Amino acid sequence: MSTIDEIREQSKTVWAVSAAPRTGGRAAEDSFSALLKNMRAGKPAGSGEEKDTQTTTVTQVLSDGSVLVTVYEGNRIVSETKSRSANPEQTPAVLSTRTETSGMAQMAQAASTLGESALLNLLQRP
Structure with missing residues (x-):
């Protein structure tokens, strides 16, 4: 048997192997499809997910x-970023701090404010 015939026989054996069984099913496909959809739309990771946790952003100059x-x-730090300074100091002082809150707490506060303003408008009518 020539070398070419041996290679042909081996290739038949390799291609005769069946594919591995699928695991994960539809859940993996659905989550991957959602991930691709968000990437195409330019949305950040995890967008579209409902989160009950409150997100707080603290900016310090x-x-x-x-x-x-x-x-x-x-209560968990998700990310922390510090920009470079033109004149670095060993221990710089904090000049200002700004805090922004989003998530369920912000929605509850907005709903409360909206309800209060609607009630005030109703009371001011003649």
Whole structure:
């Protein structure tokens, strides 16, 4: 038997193997489809998911000109970013702090404010 015939026989054996059984099923396909859909739309990771956790963003301007942004999800730090400064200091002081809250707490506050303003408008009518 020539070398070419041996290769042909081996290739028949390789291609005769059946495919591996599928695992995960529709749930994996659905989550991957949702991920691709969000990527095509330019949405951030995890968008479209309902979260009950509160997200808080704390922005601090430091005395050396750098900015420190910390994002909390509940009590857990999700990300922390610090920009470079033109004149770095060993221990810069915090000049200002700004806090923004989003998530369920913000929606509850907005609904409360909307309800209060609607009630005020109703009471002011003649």
